[in-house]
Amino acid sequence: MxxxxxxxxxxxxxxxxxxxxxxxxxxxxxxxxxxxxxxxxxxxxxxxxxxxxxxxxxxxxxxxxxxxxxxxxxxxxxxxxxxxxxxxxxxxxxxxxxxxxxxxxxxxxxxxxxxxxxxxxxxxxxxxxxxxxxxxxxxxxxxxxxxxxxxxxHRANVVWVNTRVLAEAGITGTPRTLDALLRDLATLRGAGIEAPLAVGRDWTQLMLLEAVLISHLGAESFTRLFTGATDWNSGEVTEALGDYAALLDYSNADRDSRDWPEAERLLVEGRAAFHVMGDWAAPGLDHFTFPGNDGVFQWLxxxxxxxxxxxxxxxxxxxxxxxxxxxxxxxxxxxxxxxxxxxxxxxxxxxxxxxxxxxxxxSDIPVPSCAHGSACSQDWQNAVNTALGTFSIARYKDIASLREALAAAAAQYIKG
Incomplete structure (x- = not known):
């Protein structure tokens, strides 16, 4: 009783x-x-x-x-x-x-x-x-x-932008692919914005990774990462992790000490041009769906x-x-x-x-978010955040070890 x-x-x-x-x-x-x-x-x-x-x-x-x-x-x-x-x-x-x-x-x-x-x-x-x-x-x-x-x-796979920073670098269009986003980031760095992608710690890095995975895998295969039907050791996941590492290379070096509002402040103050964050942020700036995620609504x-x-x-x-x-x-x-x-x-x-x-x-295809509890348990999310934190501190070079850690977390927490 x-x-x-x-x-x-x-x-x-x-x-x-x-x-x-x-x-x-x-x-x-x-x-x-x-x-x-x-x-x-x-x-x-x-x-x-x-x-x-x-x-x-x-x-x-x-x-x-x-x-x-x-x-x-x-x-x-x-x-x-x-x-x-x-x-x-x-x-x-x-x-x-x-x-x-x-x-x-x-x-x-x-x-x-x-x-x-x-x-x-x-x-x-x-x-x-x-x-x-x-x-x-x-x-x-x-x-x-x-x-x-x-x-x-709430929607997770949103990119918020500072259009003034983009315009000063000569960027006027919206990137529709990951390659286009990486080119814009390179242009911004060449224009003097050292860290054009604002990133925070823990689950904010997981949000970024999930958006990249959706771009590489598509809605259905991404969702199946959390049921065991999609292999975390697949070539598509490895390619996604490579792009994730490339994106981190354009982010702020102090990302592991910033909560998401502090990362957002870099965008608002013009020290960054892009910030991947859910629609609770909505700082009055322009936005677009993460490149390669069109037609996919990542929900929490x-x-x-x-x-x-x-x-x-x-x-x-x-x-x-x-x-x-x-x-x-x-x-x-x-x-x-x-x-x-x-x-x-x-x-x-x-x-x-x-x-x-x-x-x-x-109209869009709904997919869940591990970063916000709809795709994975709290313990699983903690394991992934630990793996991403290690990857970030190690300067994101050891993609194989990250993939192995993500696969091990899935093997531990997928039920049935």
Missing amino acids: RCTYMRFARRVLAAAAVALLAVSGCGSIGKDPGAAEVEVFTWWADGGEKAGLDALVSRFTADCPGQQFENAAVAGGAGVNAKQRLLTRIQRNDPPDTFQVHAGAELDDYIAAGRLQDLTADYDAWGLRQVLPPGLLEGLTVNGKIYSVPANI ADSFVLPTGAANPDGTRCWLRTVASAEGQREFNVRKGSIPARTDVAGTGFSGYQLAAMRDWK
């Missing part, structure tokens, strides 16, 4: 505080003491993420009378702090009613341990199979069951789940239904800057970039 004593105690204390305020005449703190609380654990604590969450909470309050949102957000970019605290709570059998997690393979360990409840029947009841792309549904399905509800979609999704042992499963299901609804996804994503996972959401209020991404999401 799951232990809920700690959460029960917190809620008793909260109820007592409300009662004390009422008796003392201090007024309401904005909570309904008669409502059942739904504790929602996220890392959306600031900026557009917090604005999107607030809009989603307003919709939830309207859609789910008798249920009350309890904010358990933990600040920290990409959920670094939140994931550790969440793991601690789950290990002590004190899960929140629901928590934010990247959809896809990042959930594998939770599912294998029986930590999540099956939401397949809810998908059928809410009609989600008719409004989510088949490729996304495939990525969400584990052994015929679905365990998470995506709130949004923030999603919510129903943990085993959740104190308020009925309230959680109502939260999940709100997250899955067309109106909930519109109100959330308009403010966050991502796009709805659903393909039937009206475009009212979305930016030009979002509208273009929504069109691509309907």
